[in-house]
Amino acid sequence: MDAVLKRSAEAQATEILREQILTGHIRTGARLTEVRLAAELKVSRATVRTALHQLTVEGLIVQTPYTGWSVMTLTARDAWELYTLRASLEGLAARLAARSLNAAGRAELDRAFNRLSSASLRGSWAKTTTADFALHKTIVQLAGHQRLAEQYRLVEQQVRVSIGSINALMSDLSTIIDQHKPIVDAILSGREDEAASCSEAHSITEGERLHAHLSVREKPSLSAD
Amino acid sequence: MDAVLKRSAEAQATEILREQILTGHIRTGARLTEVRLAAELKVSRATVRTALHQLTVEGLIVQTPYTGWSVMTLTARDAWELYTLRASLEGLAARLAARSLNAAGRAELDRAFNRLSSASLRGSWAKTTTADFALHKTIVQLAGHQRLAEQYRLVEQQVRVSIGSINALMSDLSTIIDQHKPIVDAILSGREDEAASCSEAHSITEGERLHAHLSVREKPSLSAD
DNA sequence: ACATTGCCTATTGTCGACAATCGATCATTG
């Protein structure tokens, strides 16, 4: 039997704010003040403060003392950092997943991959993006490695924030399947090294695309907003 | 020019507590109460609370609602997680360091390695441990990757806590040099792949030793304290 | 003797108020 859901206001506030940032409802660079958030969330400033601190450690917002909090913005170098890190983490995840895959995991991986391919074939851009993230998350879960999953979550969060602000990053829908099939196949057949290297390569590729997008945005000296 | 040092009580409290835990002055599993810490640190409970939350995100302490905070304890599985993660991060760090090494970095790396070898030759166990950590940290710094450095710091922190509580983990002093020389050489000569794989292998080896130590501790059903 | 129930204490969860600090604005002075 499931225990009753009883979450502290702090945890709820953290989750709400995180979701708002991740969905782009609060934009990158936006300024956040404790009193306004406290009023909106109907909690005290202390509670908001705890949430903001937590999100700071997660890398979603930054604090300038006595001045305020603001949602992080990614530079091209940040993108490079995120994707090299992500590549490393995904490589490890794919390796571990390939090593310890069982029947249940195999089914789960199959399901996730099928969802991705059908979404991309139907040409649904939004659904494909979601399925893409879901597939990668599935692989990480299959690794059975709590800390790895947590690190991956943090990295992916930051990637999502910047993608949300950029608003179009997906490569051709038609190539999505080709990009992911080698990874899934390698995991399913237990080829650790291949799974790891394919995963890494995939991340690096995507990272270079994001990096390019951000680079052209940084070039012009006139501020964009 | 360096800015004047002006750190908030929150940051200072966090640092003090972190140091106390890392040095083993506060032992693993120890119970922490906000009021006692507030009294000892001469700050308010809110400040202590912020610090505790921060350390929770860093993975050094855990919180049980309405009951208290306690310093984390590592299981054998945790050790496995930490070292697989560390191996991955160090592999990436060594690769990046080898890729972008310059004259200054080369000198720094040389210095760190020399300190380690002289410490191990003199047979100083404490100095060798310190130099060992320092060498690895140097490599990570040379990678020029902020997020990687931060992740590595978190993983290393947790490792240090458990090592402090175990109280002897170093392999033979005589083999220390042989273990690290291949890594340093590969980085110095820019052989990325070799640097990465050597680093990974080294971490895995150390991880297995820690894992073994923790395993024998968990086996006996009678509580050790 | 044992399980169940209700209380009680320790501890965290939440809150509003006051102090410290920052950045901008505006007056002042040469």
Added chain:
DNA sequence: CAATGATCGATTGTCGACAATAGGCAATGT
């Protein structure tokens, strides 16, 4: 008119008090 200094509003930093909760302990009934 420019440079400088003072002032002010906005915002975070810190604090102590009260409410909510968990876990242990004793009383009670069987």
